Amino acid sequence: MFTTALILFGLSFLFIITEKVHRTVAALTGAALMVLLGVISQDRALEGVDFNTIGLLIGMMVLVGIAKHSGMFQAMALYIVKKARGNPMAVYILLGLLVMIFSALLDNVTTVLLLVPVIMVITNNLNVSPYPYLVSTILLSNIGGAMTLIGDPPNILIGSAAHLSFNDFLIHLLPVCVIIAVVTIFGLVLVYKKDFVTTKEARASVLKFSPREAITDMPLLKHSLIAIGVVIVGFLTHDLTGLDGATIALSGAALLLVLSLRDPEDHLKDVEWPTIFFFVGLFILVTGIEEVGIIDGIAHYILQKIGSDGFMLAQVILWGSAFMSAIVDNIPFVTAMIPLITEINAAGNMPENVLWWSLALGADIGGNATLVGASANVIVAGLAKKENQHMSFLGYMKVALPFTMVALVISSIYIAIRYF
C-alpha cells in the first residue's frame, strides 16, 4: 500500500505540475485510484476533504461573481485615478495599493481580471506604457493575497487546517505584508520612473472621467456592499461567534442572492467548479499518503536533519516554499505541506504557529518570482500579450525576482524578530 500510495501521489503531482492533463482531471483520477486500489476507504477519503475550505471558496466565488457585475470595482479604480489628477506616478502608486486591497479581500485572479481592463483604459488615456502597471499588478496582487485569510487559496487552506482566524492573519501577516508592499511600490517607482511622462491633454482626459458611469447596476452595488460588509464583519468577529469561514462566506452569498433576488442558476454556474474539484482531489491524494505514513516519515526525517530548532525550521519552510511556489502551483504544494507541518508542530515545540506563517508567506510571495509562479501572473501576461504588451519570462523575472528576494528577506527578518 505504501508503494501504491507513493506512486499514485507522485504520478498525479507530475501530471498536475507538467500540465500534461488538466490539473483537475489529474487530481480526481489520482484520488479515485487511491480509493479503488484500496489505499484508503471511501469514508477516510471523504473525511480528508476539508469542507470548510471548499465552502469558503464556493461562498466567496458566488459573492464576488455577483458583486462584480455592479461595476463597483472598476468605478473605484477610475475614481482614484481622477483623484490623482492623472499624475502617472500617483496613479501608479494608488492603483498598486488598490490591487493590493482588492487582492486581500477577493481572490487574486478575480482582482486582476477586473483591474487589467481598467489599467489598459487608464494608460491609453494617459498615453503611457501599460507594462509597468501590469508588473505592479502581478506583484501587488500576490502580496495583497498574503495579507488575509481569504486573500489567497494557500491561506484559506492553512487557516482552515490550523484553525487560524481572519484576525490571526491580520495580526501576524498584515504588518509584514504592508512593509513589503510599501518597499515594492517605491522600488517599482524607482525602476519605472522614466515611463511616467504624460501630456497636459492626456491628464485632462482623465480629469473628465465620471466614475459613476462605470457603475452598471446601482441597486446591486448597494446589495453587494451590504453582503461583503456582513462577510467581513463575520470574519472579524469569528473569535466572538465561533462561526467558521464556510458558514460566513456561504451566508454572505445567500444574503446577496436574497437581497438582489437573482436567479441563482447562472451565478452557481459561475463558480469555478474545476478549481473546487481540484481541491477535492488534492485533499484525497494527500490523505492517501498521510494514511500510509509517508508524511509522518518525512516529518521525522526533517526533524532528524534540521532538529527541532524552530528558527531554522521556519526559515527553511519560508525559503523552501517560496522556491517551490515560484516554479509550481502553490495550491497542491501547500495542501501537501499542511499535514507535514502539523506533524512537525506536534513533534517539536514551535513558538506560536510560526511555521504556518512561514509557509503562508513563502507560498504566497514566492509566486511573484516568475511568470508561472501564480495563476494571476499567467492571466496578466495572457491579457497583456493580446494587447501587444509581450511579457517575456526572463524580462519579467529580471524585475520580479529581485523584488521577491527583498520581500523574502523582509519576511525572514520579521519572523526572526517577532517569533524568536
Add this chain to the structure above:
Amino acid sequence: MQRKVTAVHPDDTVEEVVKLMLEKKTNGTVVVDDENNVVGILSSWDIVQHIVPDYLETDSNLAAFEAADVFCKRTKEVAQDPVSLMMTTKVRTAKEDDTLIHALTLLAKFHIRQLPVVDEHNHLIGYINRTDIKRAVGDVLREDTH
C-alpha cells in the same frame, strides 16, 4: 443565387479586404483557399470584433472611458493581420440543387446572413444573400397576385 462572389484568400490582409468590401459595396465575403475550397466567411462584423480590444469586449462599460485615439491605433495595428485570424471557420454551405426552404432553414437556424453555394467538391460556385431571399419571396408573392 449570385454567380459573382466576392471571395478573398485567408492570407489577404484586413486592409485589402476592407478596400474590396468598400469597392463591391458588400458586408460579407467568402474565404477560399488556393483550390477554391470554401474555408471561411468574413463579414464586416468579424472585422469590427477584431478591432475592438478584448479587454473592452469583456468589460464593455469601460468603452465610455477609453481614449479616443484607440480606434485609429487599433485599426492601424490590425491593418496587416490576415483574414484567417478573424474569419468564421464554421461555414454552412448549400449545394446548387438544394431547395430554397433548405437554404432558408440554414439561414434562420444559425442566424447567418449569407450562404456560399458549393459543388460536390466543396468548390465555391455561388452565393446566396438576403437580397436573393427577398427576390425569391417577391417572386412568390407576385405569382400569387397574377
